[in-house]
Amino acid sequence: MSDTPKLFCTFRLEGHLFGVDILDVKEVTTETTTTRIAHAPEEVRGLVNIRGHIYLALDLRRLLGMPGTAITGETRLVLFKPTIGQAFGVFVDEISEIHTAMSDRIEAYSATDVLASKLRRVDLISAVCKLPDELLVVLNPRRFLHIVEERLEGNGE
Amino acid sequence: MKNFKLATKMLLLSIVLMASVLVVAYVALDRLTLVNAQIQQLVNSTNAKATQAAEINIQFLASVRSQKNAVISSDDQESKEYATASEASLTQAQELTAQLKQLVSKDAIAGQVDAVDAVDKSLNNVKQINADVLDLALQNTNVKAKRLALSDLQRQTEILSARFSAWVEKTATSTEMNADRTAQWKALYTINNAVSAVQINAIKHNETSIADEMTIQEKTLADLQDTIQQGLAVASGGDAASQIEVRATLTDMQTTLTKVTGLSRLDTNNRSAAMSLVEAKVANDECVKQLAELDKLLKAEAKAGRDTSEAVYQSAVWWIVGVMLAGIILGGVIAYIVTQSVTRPVAEVRNLAQSMAGGDLRQRVQLKQTDEIGELSDATNSLADSLTKIVTEIQRVSEGLGGSAADLTGVSNQLLSQSETASLKSSSVASASEQLSSNISTMAAAAEEMSVNVASISSASEEMSVNVGTISSAAEQTSVNVGVVSNAVGEISNSFTDVLSDVREGSRIAGDASNMADSATATIQTLSQSGTEISKVTETIKMIALQTNLLALNATIEATSAGEAGKGFAVVAHEIKELANQSAKAAEDIARKIEGVQNDTRRAVQVIQSVSQIIKDINASSNRISQSVEKQTRAASMISQNVGEANRGVSEIARSIAEVAKAAGDMSRNVAEAARGATDVSRNVNEAAKAAGGISSDIHQVSAASQSTNRSASQVHDSAERLDQIGKELRKLVGKFKVRKDEASDE
Numbered sequence: 001m002s003d004t005p006k007l008f009c010t011f012r013l014e015g016h017l018f019g020v021d022i023l024d025v026k027e028v029t030t031e032t033t034t035t036r037i038a039h040a041p042e043e044v045r046g047l048v049n050i051r052g053h054i055y056l057a058l059d060l061r062r063l064l065g066m067p068g069t070a071i072t073g074e075t076r077l078v079l080f081k082p083t084i085g086q087a088f089g090v091f092v093d094e095i096s097e098i099h100t101a102m103s104d105r106i107e108a109y110s111a112t113d114v115l116a117s118k119l120r121r122v123d124l125i126s127a128v129c130k131l132p133d134e135l136l137v138v139l140n141p142r143r144f145l146h147i148v149e150e151r152l153e154g155n156g157e
Numbered sequence: 158m159k160n161f162k163l164a165t166k167m168l169l170l171s172i173v174l175m176a177s178v179l180v181v182a183y184v185a186l187d188r189l190t191l192v193n194a195q196i197q198q199l200v201n202s203t204n205a206k207a208t209q210a211a212e213i214n215i216q217f218l219a220s221v222r223s224q225k226n227a228v229i230s231s232d233d234q235e236s237k238e239y240a241t242a243s244e245a246s247l248t249q250a251q252e253l254t255a256q257l258k259q260l261v262s263k264d265a266i267a268g269q270v271d272a273v274d275a276v277d278k279s280l281n282n283v284k285q286i287n288a289d290v291l292d293l294a295l296q297n298t299n300v301k302a303k304r305l306a307l308s309d310l311q312r313q314t315e316i317l318s319a320r321f322s323a324w325v326e327k328t329a330t331s332t333e334m335n336a337d338r339t340a341q342w343k344a345l346y347t348i349n350n351a352v353s354a355v356q357i358n359a360i361k362h363n364e365t366s367i368a369d370e371m372t373i374q375e376k377t378l379a380d381l382q383d384t385i386q387q388g389l390a391v392a393s394g395g396d397a398a399s400q401i402e403v404r405a406t407l408t409d410m411q412t413t414l415t416k417v418t419g420l421s422r423l424d425t426n427n428r429s430a431a432m433s434l435v436e437a438k439v440a441n442d443e444c445v446k447q448l449a450e451l452d453k454l455l456k457a458e459a460k461a462g463r464d465t466s467e468a469v470y471q472s473a474v475w476w477i478v479g480v481m482l483a484g485i486i487l488g489g490v491i492a493y494i495v496t497q498s499v500t501r502p503v504a505e506v507r508n509l510a511q512s513m514a515g516g517d518l519r520q521r522v523q524l525k526q527t528d529e530i531g532e533l534s535d536a537t538n539s540l541a542d543s544l545t546k547i548v549t550e551i552q553r554v555s556e557g558l559g560g561s562a563a564d565l566t567g568v569s570n571q572l573l574s575q576s577e578t579a580s581l582k583s584s585s586v587a588s589a590s591e592q593l594s595s596n597i598s599t600m601a602a603a604a605e606e607m608s609v610n611v612a613s614i615s616s617a618s619e620e621m622s623v624n625v626g627t628i629s630s631a632a633e634q635t636s637v638n639v640g641v642v643s644n645a646v647g648e649i650s651n652s653f654t655d656v657l658s659d660v661r662e663g664s665r666i667a668g669d670a671s672n673m674a675d676s677a678t679a680t681i682q683t684l685s686q687s688g689t690e691i692s693k694v695t696e697t698i699k700m701i702a703l704q705t706n707l708l709a710l711n712a713t714i715e716a717t718s719a720g721e722a723g724k725g726f727a728v729v730a731h732e733i734k735e736l737a738n739q740s741a742k743a744a745e746d747i748a749r750k751i752e753g754v755q756n757d758t759r760r761a762v763q764v765i766q767s768v769s770q771i772i773k774d775i776n777a778s779s780n781r782i783s784q785s786v787e788k789q790t791r792a793a794s795m796i797s798q799n800v801g802e803a804n805r806g807v808s809e810i811a812r813s814i815a816e817v818a819k820a821a822g823d824m825s826r827n828v829a830e831a832a833r834g835a836t837d838v839s840r841n842v843n844e845a846a847k848a849a850g851g852i853s854s855d856i857h858q859v860s861a862a863s864q865s866t867n868r869s870a871s872q873v874h875d876s877a878e879r880l881d882q883i884g885k886e887l888r889k890l891v892g893k894f895k896v897r898k899d900e901a902s903d904e
Contacts, residue, residue: 007717009710022717028710030703076707081718098713 005100008129010136011078011092014066018092018137019099019129026079028095032071041151042068045091048077053087055079060090063147064124069093085145099136101129106138162528166495173491177484184480188473195466202264203462207455209257213250213276214448217283220246221441224287224294228426228433231300240291247284254280266458272451279444286432286440293429299363302420306359309413316406317352317385320399321345324392344391351381351388355410359417366427375418382411502530506537513537514725516893518545540719544726547712548894551733554708555891558701558740559884565694565747565877572687572754573870579680579761580863586673586768587856593666593775594849599659601842610652650797653790660786664779667772670852674769677859681758681765684866688755691873695744695751698880702741705887709734729890736887740880747876754869761862768855771848778841778848 008019009028027050034046034057045057057077062068072093079089109125124147126140161169223243230236254277261269328341355378362374385407393400505522512520518541522534712730716723 007713009714022714025714027714028707030707095707095710098710 005102006106008099008101008136008138009078010096010099011076012094012096013061013064013092016137017096017131017134018060018064018139019096020078020080020139020141022098024080024084024141026081029077029079029089031077032075032091041148043148043151048089050077050079056086056088058088058090058144058148060092060144063090063144080141080144084141088145090141090144099129099131101131101136105130109137163499163530166498166528170488170491170495174484174488177480177488181477181480181484185473185477188469188476191469192466192473195462195469199459199462199466202260203455203459206257206260206264206269207452207459209253209260210448210451210455213253213257214452216246216250216253217280217441217444217448220244220250220283220287221437224290224433224437227291228294228429230294231297231304233295233297236295236297240295243287243291247280247287251277251280251284266454269451269454269458272447272454276444276447276451279440279447283437283440283444286437290429290432290437293425293432296423296425298420298423299426302363302417303360305413305417305420306356306363310356310359310410310417313406313410313413314352314356317403317410318349320403320406321349321352321392324396324399327396340391344388348385348388348392351384355381355385355414359414359421362418363421364427366424366431371418371422371424378414378418382407382414498526499530502526502534506530506534509534509537509541513541513544517895518548519895543715544894545896547708547715548891549896551705551708551712552888552891552894552896554701554705555884555887558698558705559881559888561694561698561701562877562881562884565691565698566874566881568687568691568694569747569870569874569877572684572691573867573874575680575684575687576754576863576866576870579677579684580860580867582673582677582680583761583765583856583859583863586670586677587853587860589666589670589673590768590849590852590856593663593670594846594853596659596663596666597775597842597846597849601839601846605839606652610648647797650790650793653786653793656786657783657790660779660783664776664783667776667779671769671772671776674765674772678762678765678769681761681866685755685758685762688751688758691751692748695748698744698747699741702737702744705737705740706734709737729893732890733887736883736890740883740887743876743880743883747873747880750869750873750876754866754873757862757866757869761859761866764855764859764862768852768859771852771855774844775848775852778844782841 007022009022009025010017010019012018029050031048031050034048036046037044040046043058043062045059048055048057055077059068071091074094076092076095077089078092078095106127106129109128124139124143125137127138129136129138220243223239223246227236227239227243230239254273258270258273258277261273324341325345328338328345358374358377358381362371362378365371365374389400389403389407393403502522502524505524509520509522512518521538521541524531524534709730712733713727716727716730719726
């Protein structure tokens with residue numbers, strides 16, 4: 001284990017703090033205008049045009065099994081790097097800060113965690129980070145597109 | 158060239174270097190082969206020839222030495238051996254010469270063939286002479302003669318000497334001395350000498366080679382023999398027996414001498430020696446000369462060969478050095494070009510990175526190459542571009558923030574000045590209302606006084622009414638009373654005038670207060686409007702702060718992705734984020750304070766509206782008082798008229814008594830009315846006083862609210878200034894990055 005602190009780009013969903021590794025994030029934008037894709041599953045909000053590039057926008061609440069919500073002034077689109085998946089991003093309720101956590105504060109996720117009951121897809125969570133006043137659930141963005149794919153396959157069968 | 162990959166460049170360089178090494182090696186090999194050929198030539202041909210020549214020389218000299226030995230040697234066997242050796246050596250020399258001739262004719266070097274031919278010829282000559290010399294030397298006649306002379310002749314001489322000694326002893330035994338004996342001695346001496354001389358002359362004969370001298374020696378020998386023959390008889394002293402023996406010995410000697418002289422006459426040894434010394438020497442010298450000539454030629458060839466080798470070696474050295482120099486220069490040039498093509502763009506990229514680190518983002522690297530460095534420079538350019546984009550965005554936002562802050566400052570200044578105006582106005586309203594209050598108080602006092610006067614009028618009129626029946630008895634009293642009445646009426650009239658003027662003053666002040674209250678209301682409404690505007694501005698600021706926050710977040714993400722290189726920028730991004738958060742907080746602070754201002758404003762508007770209402774009430778009361786007083790004034794005038802009439806026509810009192818009574822009744826009524834009016838006035842005045850007190854307290858509330866507004870406005874102003882400061886800081890922070898081409902470089 002190295003001693004370099006890990007940086008997490010954190011955001012809130014239903015008031016809970018979630019985060020992804022900052023090295024996975026490409027950009028955070030305020031762009032929320034989406035173009036719906038016909039017959040797309042509910043996890044897919046549609047396509048977004050960011051400075052001429054088209055990204056697939058997913059609804060992270062839906063991905064995590066939470067009820068959907070309307071776009072507000074605080075809604076942000078977190079775009080991921082091409083190494084995570086082909087041109088996509090997720091909508092979050094509210095962007096929080098960049099949290100720095102030493103490795104001894106990060107624990108690999110176990111299914112008995114309190115938040116587990118709220119989360120439909122347990123394998124989306126890669127770790128839990130103990131911040132001084134709350135828990136930060138670290139998500140694995142590489143799984144996001146897989147879930148959509150699985151859903152599409154499920155519909156096809 | 159510059160578009161090749163680094164590996165290709167290195168490969169090219171290596172190929173060029175290897176090629177030059179190969180060329181150097183090839184040239185060196187070629188030159189070395191030349192040198193080698195030269196040396197081989199030297200060793201195989203020249204050296205062989207020289208060795209051959211030396212061998213010839215050695216063989217020739219051995220032959221000469223053997224020849225000399227053969228000549229000198231006295232032993233036949235030995236001479237023969239030497240002669241054979243000499244012949245063999247010469248034959249060997251000739252064979253060697255033949256071989257040399259082959260070698261020479263193969264090389265075909267001018268002069269050498271001739272020289273070898275000469276040597277061959279001289280060798281043949283030498284061989285011929287040598288054969289002659291050896292032939293002679295083998296005969297060895299002189300030696301044989303000498304041997305005979307030394308053995309046989311010696312023995313015979315010794316025999317003779319022994320005989321002669323016997324003869325001498327025989328003679329010596331006889332003591333007699335006579336002529337015979339003397340002659341005998343003489344003869345003995347002579348023949349003894351002759352015998353000794355024979356051997357000597359025989360050897361001399363043998364030693365000489367000159368024929369004349371030989372003849373002389375032969376003659377001497379014959380003479381000596383004759384001398385011995387003649388002296389014999391005398392010397393023997395008559396000893397016949399010994400004479401016979403001597404004669405036999407002499408005959409032997411004669412034989413021996415004949416042999417010796419015969420052999421000596423042949424003189425082979427001397428002749429061979431002479432030949433060896435003269436003819437053979439000439440031939441030998443010739444041969445030696447020819448050999449020396451050949452040696453000289455061979456040496457010249459060797460020297461030429463050495464010179465050629467030296468020249469070839471020198472040229473090889475120059476070739477190798479030249480080719481090496483050419484290779485080094487070529488390799489150096491190519492290495493320089495390759496190094497340049499690598500280091501120059503790298504230096505440019507490094508300069509760009511340094512200027513980026515220094516905050517100058519306008520620089521770009523202009524490299525038109527597609528290798529790794531070209532990619533690096535493109536990546537650096539795009540990094541600079543994205544940084545420029547981010548910084549430009551932040552600049553734009555911070556400029557917007559600055560503009561908003563300036564707007565906010567302007568609006569808050571306006572708010573401050575307006576709230577100050579409102580405060581000022583409410584203060585003047587307060588002083589006006591105080592003035593109003595005091596006027597009303599004065600008015601109340603006047604009304605009180607009026608009331609008292611009216612009461613006294615009332616009592617007087619009642620008294621007058623009582624006393625009207627007893628006018629006769631009280632005519633003087635009437636006059637007095639009328640005077641009193643006249644005075645009282647005058648006083649009332651005065652009082653009413655006072656009251657009227659006070660009431661008008663009060664009305665005017667109330668009007669002023671009303672106007673001021675309206676003006677204050679208008680000001681406060683403007684204030685409320687300014688507050689709403691500020692709310693809009695703070696909304697904009699919040700929005701900008703939000704965007705800046707997002708930008709800073711993205712900048713942090715970019716900086717973290719950049720790793721170690723982005724750490725500096727991450728710090729800047731964090732600063733910007735902090736400033737954005739502070740901006741948002743300041744904007745919220747302002748919004749909260751504006752909310753307070755607006756609450757205060759609403760309260761002030763309410764209070765001012767109630768003040769306005771009260772002033773209107775006071776105005777109404779004042780108007781009513783004014784009306785009452787006017788009415789009373791009219792009544793008082795009437796009283797005054799009546800009193801004048803009373804004064805003028807006491808005589809008409811009787812007639813007028815009814816009128817007086819009626820007038821008194823009227824007066825009483827009027828006075829009652831006046832009393833009622835005075836009471837009304839008093840009540841109204843009190844009401845007015847109460848209202849004025851209410852106004853005063855309200856006005857104080859307004860004033861307090863205005864003060865509070867003023868304070869809030871000051872805080873807003875402070876917040877706005879702080880926001881402006883933050884905006885400036887942000888601009889300064891972002892200003893460290895130079896992004897536009899037209900910016901002066903020292904900025």
